[in-house]
Amino acid sequence: MKKLNLFKLAVCNLQRKVIRTILLLLVAALVSGTLLSATVFIFGMQNALKIGTYRLGADVLVVPAKNEEQARTALLAGKPTSFYMERAVLERIRKVEGVRVASPQIFIEPSSFTCCYNVDVFLVAFDPASDFTVMPWLEKSSRVTISGDEVIAGRAMPLMTGATIPFFGTPFKVVGTMEPTGMKFFDQSIFMTTDAAYRMAENSASRSMQPIKLDKDKISAVLVKTDGTISPERVALRIMHDLDDVKAIASDEVVNTVRKQLSGLLTGIVAVSGVLWTMCLFMIGFAFYMIVNERQRELGMLRAMGAKRGQVFSLIILEAVLITLAGGLLGLGLGFGLLFALEDVIRTGLQLPYLLPSPMVVQELVVGSLLFSVLTGLVSALLPALLASRLEPYEAIRTGE
């Protein structure tokens, strides 16, 4: 038999009214689950915002008009994709007023066959001659030029300089790695030159089981740096005025769309979560106020047996914390379950990148959420526990029924 102690006493007390305990536990679970999902959600959205500020170092991004959504998802969520437009677009953009540099990029979605890694890999081909967005991210120790069948690996790629990796039948040598950018699109990309990309495509017919077709006159996007005389928005408008069938996205526009969609949502979530938590505090607090009331006589007798004020206080707090902690655990399961189940719904429903946190962050969230549950129990039962510890023993014994 387990020796009697405050903990056992608290557990026994909770078993007294099982239904009430379960209800309180469910309330705690619901609230902690909601708060957890809200946190993860906000966290993911803020990530999205951060990526929303993604400029690629470019002021304007030009993509095929029909692929605008695809381009946004690719850039914001780092979801591999590919789309093409005529290379001729590039020269015409260079002529638009306000454009200082225009550099082409090709996005290639590798087939699962070609890469052996369990991550979304995005192949990006860039033009070293005009590039102003890729090379600046290169790690300092890496080589500064890239040629032939050489690639640069994004930070999230499990590749080291010197490694060889095949794409569509062509082996590439990793000659450099990128600094971490916090942008999935960058961190999970492999960068090669446009020349290498065309060659790879050409050779894929004979070398790969899943060849790709990539015409030499096709590119995916043009990154534009403005000369600073007019705003990126105006340059973007001019580009769209001068060229048909392209969408020019000014960097601020990307940010603003995301911001607009998010800020309302986030405020709402924070407000609802706050109200929910406060209600939970009051609910558990009130329940414990009643518990203390109905157990007055017993509490008085415990004091008569020699329980100190602190011990009575601890007993009540312990009961509340046990409930909220158990609720917190349940909520953790519910919250994460919900998040994983709804990831796709949220991603597509909101037309937004929605990034689940990394395992490290999940760990922190678990610990944080449980600590928060303890705090909830502590705060909510604080007043009832104080009340219980301040009862005069005889008064409590006399009046308690």
Place this chain on the structure above:
Amino acid sequence: MIEAINLSKTYQAGGQILAAADRVNVNVARGEMVAVVGHSGSGKTTLLSLLGGLTRPDSGQVLIDGVDIWSLADSALSELRNRKLGFIYQFASLIPTLSVLDNVCLPSTFGPGLDNLIGTAKELLAQVGLADKANFYPAQLSGGQQRRVAIARAFISAPAVILADEPTGDLDEETEREIINLFRRVNEEQATTFVIVTHNREIAAQTHRQLVMKDGVLDAAI
């Protein structure tokens, strides 16, 4: 052992001021067994609570082993209650969610912890005739049996003073006699001091001294 000096406690109820204890003076020596008798509402329970430090007097002092208990901090007073005092209540007083054995052991949860706690508890249960009920729960016992468990609980930390409020209230004569015999045995063997509130003349007659409470005033019985 336990001494009251000019102890007063008044209550206000229904606009009236009621002296539940009115300048009570009493000195109970170590090993003494005292009975307090008196009409219902005369202030007997109030007196026991005052003596045990469960309620603060309006005026006067309670000395236990010469120490003014209300000069102590809460934790010291709690420790004193835990080690030196055992209460037996007028009403059912067991914790319903704890087994009989745990109920008896309960006071030690708040104290320094006793050697062979379970052994002592079982022995006490045997002495009140409930050796076979250790693993029962209060709801599975009769009122009298519950009362006997509460008596065993009061003895668990071998207190110097037992304050008993009608300890045999709902016991049959036979059991009543057993309990009184137990009290007397403990009193003789361990020099435990007893203050017993009772309506029962027979029990009162078996104590060393009888006191009468009347409207809050305590007097020696004539």
